[in-house]
Amino acid sequence: MTRDLSRLLRPRSIVLFGGGWAVNVVAQLKKSGFDGDIWPVNPKRADVLGVPCLASIDDLPGVPDASFIGVNRDATIEVVERLSAMGAGGATCFASGFLESEAETAGGADLQERLIKAAGNMPILGPNCYGLLNYLDNVTLWPDQHGGTAQESGVAIVAQSSNIAINMTMQARGLPIAYVVAAGNQAQVGASAIAEALLEDDRVTAIGLYLEGFGDIRALESFAAKARAKGKPVVAIKIGRSDKARAATMTHTASLAGSAAAGSALLKRLGIIEVETIAVFLETLKLLHAIGPLPGASVCSVSCSGGEASLMADLSNGTGLDFTEFAVSQRAALKAELGPIVTIANPLDYHTFIWGDTPRMSRVFSTVMAESFDLTVFILDMPRADRCDPSGYQCAVDAIIAAKAQTDARVAVLASLPENMSDHFTGQFMAGGVAVLHGMSEGISAIEAAITAGRMETAAPEPLVLAAETTGSSSILSEAASKEALSGFGLKSPRSMQAMSVDELIEKSSTLTFPVVLKGVGLAHKSEAGLVALNIPDTSSLSAAARQMQSATSEFLVEEMAVGGIAEVLVGITRDPTGTFLLTLGAGGVLTELLADTVSLLLPASRTEIEAELKGLRIGKLLEGYRGKPAADMQALVDAVLAICRYATAHSDRLVELEVNPLITRVSDAIAVDALIRLTDA
Template structure:
């Protein structure tokens, strides 16, 4: 059900319930200059900060557009029910002790269910959340201090942590914040639905998500598609990578965190830019607000210091930033302007010969920005005003803004230290259309994210494969059965036979060609148990090895050995708790644990996605041909992976996990020499369900 959040997000009347927390909200509303109606409901007070109180909800002059409910959890349910009955526009539920506390205090889940029922069609935020801040319309439905100021346009932030949301409002980085909405437990309305509603405000330029869990994946998918259609980029921090973080998440909001690799793959699939720190989150949003997603990766760095130029180049190593060289004509023009001592290169150190000469600095800066770079970045740290005089740096500020005005290029200023760009200078740059980045590492990461945002906006993904994650009994297919199941979908496997005795083994292997591989059947981790023997060249050797192995296993699998391998790969598909299927591609065989070289995608995966993931692996160079060896048949290798995915998609309702390790890449084909498939025992689980 899609609920209309417009009255809640942009109210003209606000009701407040509770004691001290309601007082705080009134204080914030008065401080922000909210010019709508404020209706405190409190039978014990005549007024709150000069605003007259109503003795009961029945005395309200009408149905409020928004309400702050700051009473205990049991009373919250009653207030929500009465507001819903009178046609109120929505409410924020501050109280905790609902589902997020179920592991500590019994009854929280039941109370949350009752709260949802009481709300009916009326939208509610939370419970266990602070509320919302709308800096476009001076709506501060928030029971604590916050640090942002009114704006005409800006970014919207949806956070599952109210404290993190507060911290973000305190930033001194010049980020224009339009909305901050705390999602809390998301009992009725999830973060995706909130973010989707915020997209409808044309004054919102980009969306930031602080996520502890994904909730409704289809809702997130729908929001991402809507953001793409509106051309508004989305940035996210997804916590819960460590065991400790996941435990903290569960006690905080009861959100299903999911597997970290699957979470990252999900965000990437949906075109949502994932970052790891709050600083990079804010810098990325700021760059996207000021400039938008970058159309390419070509970046020019400009500074008056060789040290800054070198550090910029070093810190950008391994990122997607490309410092393309100047065109010959431009290099000549810059050389003529800057003189023989200055080396014309990107990153550019223009020295200090032109410092203080604003017209000349403007000419040089315009020459640089006029080139077809996707972003021109000026490195500029300004003196602190409390101990120094920053006026001597005004020439650089004026010249950069003038160059922006003359060229219309995408220009950003980057301070190598976050504190070396004051709020006053930040606002001056932003007013001139120049983005400002605080901190070199953070700034480079933000530029990389903006490049990625540009790439992601160009691709509309297929709908995800989603199944309900049902716990129950499962069974593992034998290696032979697993490989045969995959072979039915087009995966090439070695010719093989199974035998339950040495005599049967001798009879059955007559149809095989040597060399062969002998495997014991029925035990996991066969290699560690000594139940795999490779490269057996003749029948006597096979019989000898089988006799040795017969002590540990009653059954054998013999298969023709796959020769001519160029690289061994792992292909794994697992069902994530979120209901998605994670495809893992990586170095296989003995290198799986040693290299930890993997890439993750979600199903369905396209041929292009698979080939890009394979190319990005450390062993990707082996696939391309390394030190005189032939290249692997990437087309055949991709076909094998797609066939494995086809099996997974066809058996999605039952598949728990699937692993092919190794899938051997060869010059003319790819062949799966070991496989494992685990399936839910559908009938037994059906009988066991209530």
């Protein structure tokens, strides 16, 4: 159900329930200059900070747009039910002790069900939620201090942690924040639904998500599609990358790929820019607000220090930034202005010969900006005003802003240390249309993120294949059964036979072409147990190999050996806790974990995506023909991967994990020599 959050997010009347926490909300509303109606409900007080109190909910003079409910969890349900019945616009439920605490406090799940039922169609944030900050309309429905100020436009942040949200409001980086909304435990309204509602405000320039979990994947898909359609970039931090509580797995795939890989693949697929730190999160949002996604990777770095120029180049090494060289005419113009001592290169160290000559600095900077760089970055650290006199640096500020006005280029100023750019100078630059980045490493990461944002596809991807919710036991298909199941979807495998004894094995092997491979049946990781013998040339050697394995297995699988292999590839699909299916492609064989050469996609994956990711692997050079060696049949390899994907999609109701390892690529085909499938029991 889609709920209308507009009254809750942009209220004209607010009712508050509770004691100290509600008092704090009133204090914040008065401090921010909220000019709507404030109705505290408290039978024990005559007023709250000069605002008259009402004795009960029955005394409300009208139907409130928004509510802050700061009472205990049982009373919260009663208040929510009354507000819903009267048609209120929405509520923030501050109390904890619901589903999020079920492990410690019995009854939390039941209370949450009652809360959802009581709310009905009325949207609620939380429970266990601080509420929202709307700095565009001076709405601070928030029971604690915060660091934001009134804005005309800015970014919206949705956080699944109220404390992290508070920390973000305290930033001193010049980021204009329009909204901060805490999602709490998302009993009814999830983070994706909140973010989707915030997209509707034209004053919001970009969305930031701090996620502890993804929740409703379809809701996240819907939000991402609407963000694409509106051209509003989205940046996310997804925590939990270091989760060690990974269940025991049967396949190499499941041990290599985890929720972090699935989460990253999900965000990438939906066009959401993933970053890892709060600093980069804030810097990226600021750059996207001020400039937007960058159309390309061509960056020019400008500083008056060789050290800054070198450090900028070093820290950008391995990133997506491209320090394109100056055009010939541009080099000549810069040389004429800067003199024979200055080397004209990108990154540019223009020395200090022109420092203090604002008109000349403006000409140099305009010359740099006149070239078609996707972004021009000025490295500039300002003196601290409490111990120094920063007025001598005003020439650089004025020259950069003047050059920006003359050329209308995309321009940013980057302080190598975050603390070396004050609010005063940040404000001047931002007012002049110049983005300000705090910290060299953080700034470079933000620039790379903006480059990535500019490369995002405008069309929404196909809906994800989602797993059915299942519980209970699961079973592993034998290698032979796994291969047979996959062959029905077009996957090629060697001719093989199964036998229950050495004599039966020798008899059945007469129909196969040597050399062959012998495997013991019954263990997932056969190589480690000594249950694989390769390149067996004849019947007597086959008999000897089988007798050597008899102590560890009573069943054998013999198959024709796939010769002429160019590379061994792993193809795995795992059901992720998010409910998606993660496709892992990588270097296969016995060295899979050692090489850890893998990439991840989510199902469905297209032929184009699969081929691009395979070529991007370190073994991609082998696949394309390395040092004169023949190339693998890439089309056949992709066909094989797609066959495996088709099986997974068709069995998404039961599939737990699937692995083909190795899938041997050859000049004319790709053939699966080992496979494992685990399905939930019907």
